Amino acid sequence: MKDVNPVVWFEIYCNDLERAKSFYEKVFQTTLSPLGNPVQDDDLKMLAFPGDMETKGKTSGALVHTKGMEAGGNSVVIYFSSEDCSVEENRVKDAGGEVLRSKMSIGEFGFVSIIKDSEGNMIGIHSME
Template sequence: MAANWSACYEAVFGVRLQRLDNPELEMWAFPMQPEAAGAGGALVRMPGLTSGGNSTIVYFACTDCAVEARRAAASGGKVFKDKFSIGAHGFIALVTDSEGNMIGLHSRQ
């Protein structure tokens, strides 16, 4: 992701994104405020997903992303990528919903 890509999100949301270290994915995290309402999140570039055709993945926080991945598959969705480690930042799983939209699931365990 070019520097202007993350700068656009910083300008739109009035925040400073933090680059997260991961050898497989390019990840930029929005600031998290655990004591405040709202959701933390990250922008992630996934190899194999091109711009436009579902290139943006919205991540949802959960206790154990493997549990929610199984729920997605059981309710008409599909598991695109089973739970995997993103190092010090926890784990993610990728699923598609019943309409084929990909979402990410993030957990610390």
């Protein structure tokens, strides 16, 4: 078995890129930055989360707005890391999202909050405290 995280990239689809940017920056107190368009498609716009896209085993990702890909599908849940997920959870409503499941214990694995972002995507917030 490999001991390297096999997840290298994630995309969160958005209907309104600026609204989604505001949500994620406000809730997670981070800055997203424009990402170059790899396919030269005028309909594709991406804002990257801070990360290391060059190192194997590191995960990076972006908010994505493109024709034909609607936001709000919940077949995959991405968990964001946190010191205490209740802190980010408390910012969700003001940022335009909704708390689906408040901070709950997952035993020895810590705690999670499950929320909907401003675009209707379900995401998780994980912490050990």
